[in-house]
């Protein structure tokens with residue numbers, strides 16, 4: 001059988017992340033998100049930062065040449081000029097510290113703005129249609145998407161803000177101090193400093209190479225370690241029933257050891273880079289004296305008075321030392337650049353995967369409402385709603401992901417209004433998988449699946465096997481996944497309370513202290529499995545869809561309660577498609593689809 005959808009299974013593993021053309025492309029794409037237009041907030045902030053940094057440089061230059069004026073004034077024993085100069089110096093220093101603080105403040109604001117833009121962009125793509133499902137369940141090549149969005153983006157923006165605030169002024173300072181250096185030392189000064197920088201950058205580029213790949217690996221392991229802790233957090237009670245503390249300690253410890261091993265390797269590799277950076281820093285300080293010494297020993301300044309010579313040496317020293325420090329600062333950025341490259345690759349991979357998945361999903365077969373689940377859109381009834389059909393399946397075959405285990409072969413089926421269907425079969429025969437196919441989470445390997453009714457109120461609602469609850473109030477659990485009550489009316493509260501009563505959850509209403517009390521608890525820990533299933537039914541009644549697809553939705557309840565819940569579904573006019581093992585379910589359905597494994601199935605009428 002042909003392999004299905006390209007979304008599934010292991011994708012080709014991307015090449016080892018490096019400081020290469022791919023990095024530049026990914027970095028460029030991220031910049032396009034951060035700076036969407038010439039008049040965007042980021043550009044305006046960047047322009048303000050540039051203005052402040054330029055002003056700061058002007059003041060720094062004035063502060064830098066003040067010692068040379070002091071030498072001159074002190075050499076001439078000129079008290080009035082000394083007083084004036086001291087006043088000017090204090091003013092300049094205050095101005096300098098104000099500008100520096102603003103520089104840091106604007107950089108921090110930019111960091112927050114970048115983080116907001118990038119995270120919002122990734123969220124938009126991640127939560128689009130079922131991208132988050134494919135990334136977390138079906139794709140094995142992209143590790144920890146959650147960590148990429150939460151932690152990697154944060155660190156990327158931190159590193160970018162460090163690099164940006166240092167680089168923003170570089171072209172101006174380099175230009176200006178090169179000119180000044182040339183003016184005081186001749187061509188020898190700037191040329192030797194440039195050669196020093198080219199050598200420094202080349203050496204550092206070589207040393208950064210292995211760091212980028214190790215940093216990417218470290219972030220992956222960091223995500224795995226956090227995921228392990230999240231697993232324990234979510235399943236704390238089940239683990240405690242097993243007294244699984246010691247085994248989980250060993251397993252969590254193993255992940256920690258792996259992470260620390262990679263961190264040590266990263267540090268070893270960074271040691272060479274730090275060695276390079278520090279060597280070039282200190283070589284730079286000696287180079288500055290060599291640059292000043294050349295014109296002095298070659299007799300350029302022989303005719304000067306000693307006080308003038310000292311003032312000139314002091315000024316020249318400042319100019320060449322500053323030029324070298326500008327270059328050194330760029331070399332110092334090597335560590336930030338290696339971080340930036342690592343995070344760029346991780347965010348870039350996520351961005352590419354999201355776009356690839358949403359492109360492959362396209363708009364095919366989507367109802368207007370599917371993306372948004374907005375109630376206005378849901379009122380747009382499709383062709384199926386008027387024809388009374390929800391699905392038409394023709395010769396559909398499907399397998400489980402990343403295996404060729406055939407689950408169902410050549411299934412032809414119509415799900416129509418008023419004709420409830422029960423799906424049964426042994427464990428692992430593909431019952432839930434058939435619902436995934438109906439939902440569009442999986443694609444069929446062969447045949448056609450046509451959905452003719454939209455998701456949402458008046459359409460189709462799935463109640464999955466594992467109940468899902470969001471954070472927040474009881475009302476938000478009931479109306480989920482709608483964001484607001486629907487239809488908006490004064491009687492909305494009454495409706496919700498009526499459905500809570502119908503599902504036997506009035507005690508829960510009492511416990512929460514009302515529909516709108518913000519609950520701090522985790523709903524999965526606070527409710528029993530039976531309560532979770534009852535709450536799922538309250539949600540179903542609230543939405544009152546035409547078709548309710550229930551995956552073992554009453555497995556934790558008694559047959560009596562099951563009967564009450566199914567009868568209420570019928571009274572509310574729903575056609576149900578259920579997956580279940582109990583024979584007691586048969587009386588609430590009109591037909592039965594029995595899956596027998598290895599592709600076999602049998603469809604029969606129950607009444």
Ligand SMILES: Nc1ncnc2c1ncn2[C@@H]1O[C@H](COP(=O)(O)OP(=O)(O)OP(=O)(O)O)[C@@H](O)[C@H]1O
Nearest residue numbers: 137400401402407426427428429430431432433434
């Ligand atoms: N995301 C997945 N990746 C790989 N295999 C999967 C995935 N989800 C399900 N499977 C496999 O597909 C097969 C069918 O799974 P499915 O959930 O449809 O079983 P089921 O008939 O609903 O079983 P049960 O009665 O236990 O709920 C199983 O062998 C399962 O292990």
